[in-house]
Amino acid sequence: MSEVIAVMNQKGGCxxxxxxxxxxxxxxxxxxxxxxxxxxxxxNATTSFGIDKTxxxxxIYDAIMGDINIKKAxxxxxxxxxxxxxxxxxxxxxxxxxxxxxxYHIVLKETLQDVVPLFDYIFIDLPPSLGVITVNALVASDxxxxxxxxxxxxxxxxxxxxxTIKLVEKRLRSPTPxxxxxxxxxDKRTRxxxxxxxxxxxxxxxxxxxxxxxxxxxxxxxxxxxFGKPCLIYDPxxxxxxxxxxxxxxxxxxxGEI
Amino acid sequence: MARKGxxxxxDSLIPDFxxxxxxxxxPQSLEDMLNENGDSEDADTSKNEEAPEKENIFDQIExxxxxxxxxxxxxxxxxxxxxxxxxxxxxxxxxxEDISSDISGEESVQTPQEIKIQKEHVAEVKEIVDxxxxxxxxxxxxxxxxxxxxxxxxxxxxxxEASILIDEAVSKKYPEIWALFDDY
Numbered sequence: 001m002s003e004v005i006a007v008m009n010q011k012g013g014c015x016x017x018x019x020x021x022x023x024x025x026x027x028x029x030x031x032x033x034x035x036x037x038x039x040x041x042x043x044n045a046t047t048s049f050g051i052d053k054t055x056x057x058x059x060i061y062d063a064i065m066g067d068i069n070i071k072k073a074x075x076x077x078x079x080x081x082x083x084x085x086x087x088x089x090x091x092x093x094x095x096x097x098x099x100x101x102x103x104y105h106i107v108l109k110e111t112l113q114d115v116v117p118l119f120d121y122i123f124i125d126l127p128p129s130l131g132v133i134t135v136n137a138l139v140a141s142d143x144x145x146x147x148x149x150x151x152x153x154x155x156x157x158x159x160x161x162x163x164t165i166k167l168v169e170k171r172l173r174s175p176t177p178x179x180x181x182x183x184x185x186x187d188k189r190t191r192x193x194x195x196x197x198x199x200x201x202x203x204x205x206x207x208x209x210x211x212x213x214x215x216x217x218x219x220x221x222x223x224x225x226x227f228g229k230p231c232l233i234y235d236p237x238x239x240x241x242x243x244x245x246x247x248x249x250x251x252x253x254x255x256g257e258i
Numbered sequence: 259m260a261r262k263g264x265x266x267x268x269d270s271l272i273p274d275f276x277x278x279x280x281x282x283x284x285p286q287s288l289e290d291m292l293n294e295n296g297d298s299e300d301a302d303t304s305k306n307e308e309a310p311e312k313e314n315i316f317d318q319i320e321x322x323x324x325x326x327x328x329x330x331x332x333x334x335x336x337x338x339x340x341x342x343x344x345x346x347x348x349x350x351x352x353x354x355e356d357i358s359s360d361i362s363g364e365e366s367v368q369t370p371q372e373i374k375i376q377k378e379h380v381a382e383v384k385e386i387v388d389x390x391x392x393x394x395x396x397x398x399x400x401x402x403x404x405x406x407x408x409x410x411x412x413x414x415x416x417x418x419e420a421s422i423l424i425d426e427a428v429s430k431k432y433p434e435i436w437a438l439f440d441d442y
Contacts, residue, residue, distance in 0.1 A: 052282075071289035071292060072287050072289045075284075076288070078276060078277045078282060079276060227412060235409070
C-alpha cells in the first residue's frame with residue numbers, strides 16, 4: 001500500500017527538506033521503496049542527492065505541465081530503492097500557470113498517479129508558502145508531516161498551517177490527515193527548545209500527533225547537503241542520522257509495518 | 259560496554275544500499291528502466307501490467323541477492339554432502355586411503371589433472387566474484403582507525419581505502435594466486 005506524505009510548513013528553515021531527504025533515505029535503508037518529489041523551485045532536495053539541478057532535462061515542472069510522462073522525470077539515486085522527481089527554478093512559474101487551469105488543484109494528483117503504486121512511500125518536499133503548489137500537494141497526499149523548529153515563531157505559524165489544511169479539506173473536499181508533528185532543530189542546552197516542546201505537547205495534547213522522535217540541532221545534518229549526500233551517507237554515526245532512522249522506525253511502527 | 263542507538267555498525271551496512279560509483283546525473287529514468295525490463299519480459303506481462311512493473315524495478319536487486327543466497331546455500335549443501343560422505347568413508351574405512359594418497363601427493367609434482375582442477379576453481383571463483391565482488395571482515399582496530407578517518411576527513415571512503423590496503427597485502431602474500439586473477 002502506497003502512502004503519499006506531504007512535508008509542509010510555510011515557515012522557511014524549519015527542516016522540511018532535511019526531513020524529506022533523511023527520512024526517505026532511512027526508510028529506503030529499512031527496505032522500503034521510496035520516491036521523493038521535489039516541489040520546491042529551490043531544488044534543495046534534488047541537490048541533496050548529488051544531482052546537478054542545472055543539468056536536469058526532465059523535472060516535476062515538465063511533468064505537471066503535461067510535456068512529459070512522469071516516469072520520464074523519475075530518476076534513480078545512489079541509494080538502493082530510492083528515486084526522485086527533481087525540480088529546478090522553472091517550477092517557480094508553475095503556480096501562476098496552474099491557477100489558470102480548470103481543476104488546478106488536482107493536477108499534481110493526476111500527474112503522480114502513474115508512479116504512486118510503484119512505491120511504498122512518496123514524500124513531497126514543499127516550498128515555504130501556502131500557494132497553489134501546496135494546495136496541489138495537499139490534494140495529492142494521503143497525509144501531512146509538519147516539521148516544527150524549536151523556536152518561538154514556529155509555534156505562531158502552526159495554527160495558520162492547520163487552518164490551511166482544514167480549508168482544503170472543506171473547500172476541495174479533500175481531507176488530508178496529519179501524519180505527525182516533528183520537532184526539529186532541538187537544542188537540549190536551551191530552555192527555549194524545552195519550552196517549545198512543552199507548548200507543542202500542550203497544543204497537541206491527548207493526541208498521538210507529536211512524534212516521539214525529536215530531531216536535534218546537528219552540524220552534520222547541516223553539512224551533508226554541501227557534499228550532495230543524505231546525512232546517513234555523509235556521517236552514519238551522527239546524532240542527526242540516528243534521529244532520522246528513529247523517526248523512520250516510528251513511522252513504520254505507526255503504519256503497523258514493524 | 260554495549261553501545262546504544264540505531265547507528266551501531268551502520269558504516270558496515272552502507273555498501274549494501276549506497277552505490278558510491280552511481281552517476282547522479284545519468285540520463286536514465288524510471289521509464290527507461292521499465293522499458294529495459296519490459297523488453298526482456300515475455301508477452302505474459304500484459305495480463306497484469308502493474309504488478310510485474312513494481313517487481314521488475316525493485317525486486318531486480320533482491321533477485322540477484324537471492325540467487326547469491328541460493329549459490330551459498332548450494333555451497334553449504336555441497337559441504338554438508340562432503341562431510342556426510344566423509345563420515346560414510348570413515349565408517350567404510352576408506353578415509354585412511356585418502357589420507358595416504360594426500361600425503362603421497364604432497365611430495366610429488368602436480369599432475370596435469372590437478373592443474374585442470376585448479377583452473378576449474380579459478381573459473382568458479384571468477385563466476386562468484388563477477389556476481390559479488392564484496393567481502394566483509396571483522397577487525398575492531400582497523401574499524402576504529404577507519405572510523406576515525408571518516409570522522410576527520412569528510413570525503414574519506416572506508417571501502418576504497420580498505421580495498422587499496424587489502425589488495426596490497428594480498429598481492430604480496432599470495433603472488434601466484436594474485437596472478438591468476440590479473441584480469442580484475
